[in-house]
Amino acid sequence: MRVLHLNSPAKVGWVLAQAQRRLGVEATVVLTHSRHWHHYYDVDLTSYDTSTLSGKYSVGRELLGLVRSCDLLHYHGAPISRGYRDLLIWAVGLGKPVFLHHHGSEVREQQYPWLASRLSRHRFVSTPDLLSWVPAAEWIPNPVLLEQLPRTAPPASERPLLVHVPTDREVKNTEAVLAAVAELRQRDIEFDFRLVENCTYQETIAALQQADIVVDWVNPRFGIYGVLSIEAMALGRPVVCTLNPGLYEESELPVIPASPTELAGVLQRLIAAPENRKRIGVAGRHFVLKHHNPDQVALRVLRAYREWA
Known part of the structure; x- marks a missing residue:
């Protein structure tokens, strides 16, 4: 199984990917924003200036190739496009199973995005308070780098x-x-x-x-x-x-x-x-x-x- 972790708030995507590798899963972590959180990732797309059309195109092109090569997309935290519109590409256009993993402010105290609800196969939350804001979600306690x-x-x-x-x-x-x-x-x-x-x-x-x-x-x-x-x-x-x-x-x-x-x-x-x-x-x-x-x-x-x- 090839899993692509999209972003990694508080290193959760990276820690999870390392554990999945120990279980025989081919897991990759790609960052599209907020590299300042940590320096644990496999692919860094944060250097592109996404305020420009050329920067958006470059990130989209590289991300498209990465998602095409995976079996499953594990999508962490804030959307990379408003309202998770990029799920139309990953889930509909490419037919990839998408698992959304929410970590806080992107969903707390607001209406859950319709596309996220309809186009994700399953939803995880990292703290139990988020269960009130994410429909049919599963609380997965945050893993940490014990070593x-x-x-x-x-x-x-x-x-x-x-x-x-x-x-x-x-x-x-x-x-x-x-x-x-x-x-x-x-x-x-x-x-x-x-x-x-x-x-x-x-x-x-x-x-x-x-x-x-x-x-x-x-x-x-x-x-x-x-x-x-x-x-x-x-x-x-x-x-x-x-x-x-x-x-x-x-x-x-x-x-x-x-x-x-x-x-x-x-x-x-x-x-x-x-x-x-x-x-x-x-x-x-x-x-x-x-x-x-x-x-x-x-x-x-x-x-x-x-x-x-």
């Missing part, structure tokens, strides 16, 4: 380090995190804080390895944990997020829940409890190995391919 995420102990320090890594301050509600940090300092709590932004994947992982506590999504609008939370748990770090309990009520998820108003108190208790942090970190690592293992995720996806293609 690059060994569990390690944080550096020994009398002042625990809190780390927050927003790719988008509004989405992760960084304002609430900064407010909680300011409140803790007013209480004379001994700790350090690092805000990590505009970093490479390797720099981000290095920052997480230095952390004692990771604060990720603190936004009640979403109520989820994301890829960075998974990576931090894989490293053995306790993670704090604002969670919608209805999304994870049947899970042993060890993410520490905290609303924006509760955040300072939750962090203060964690700062004062190193043994509890260690216990939660161990539980987080086990959770990732069980639920976000790329080989297990790849098997689920392959079963869906066989059922729906």
Whole structure:
């Protein structure tokens, strides 16, 4: 089976492709936009200037050849044409089975595109909140690069380090995190804080390895944990997020829940409890190995391919 992964938000397409290769699938990852996310891909089409007709033509020509040579198109994230009109080429013109894999803002809180619903064989979502916005979808937990995420102990320090890594301050509600940090300092709590932004994947992982506590999504609008939370748990770090309990009520998820108003108190208790942090970190690592293992995720996806293609 030859699978083409079109784009790779948060490296999900790449991680999945590597696991599929270990299962004997010929998987290729092509990027048409947002290369700044990471440097994990096989084919890079982002250098073309798609604001020009010649750039659009060049991307279309190369992508057409890639899709023609695959058996199945696994399409990640935002559409490369408005309303997923390019599916008319891939699904209708070339007759390729298309599997759409949604990762967030391209579908959240908006009407689902008609063409995406009609022309895709099956739809995946990377977080359970998206099930409300994508019809007849299947939640596939995000896989992560476990071989690059060994569990390690944080550096020994009398002042625990809190780390927050927003790719988008509004989405992760960084304002609430900064407010909680300011409140803790007013209480004379001994700790350090690092805000990590505009970093490479390797720099981000290095920052997480230095952390004692990771604060990720603190936004009640979403109520989820994301890829960075998974990576931090894989490293053995306790993670704090604002969670919608209805999304994870049947899970042993060890993410520490905290609303924006509760955040300072939750962090203060964690700062004062190193043994509890260690216990939660161990539980987080086990959770990732069980639920976000790329080989297990790849098997689920392959079963869906066989059922729906």
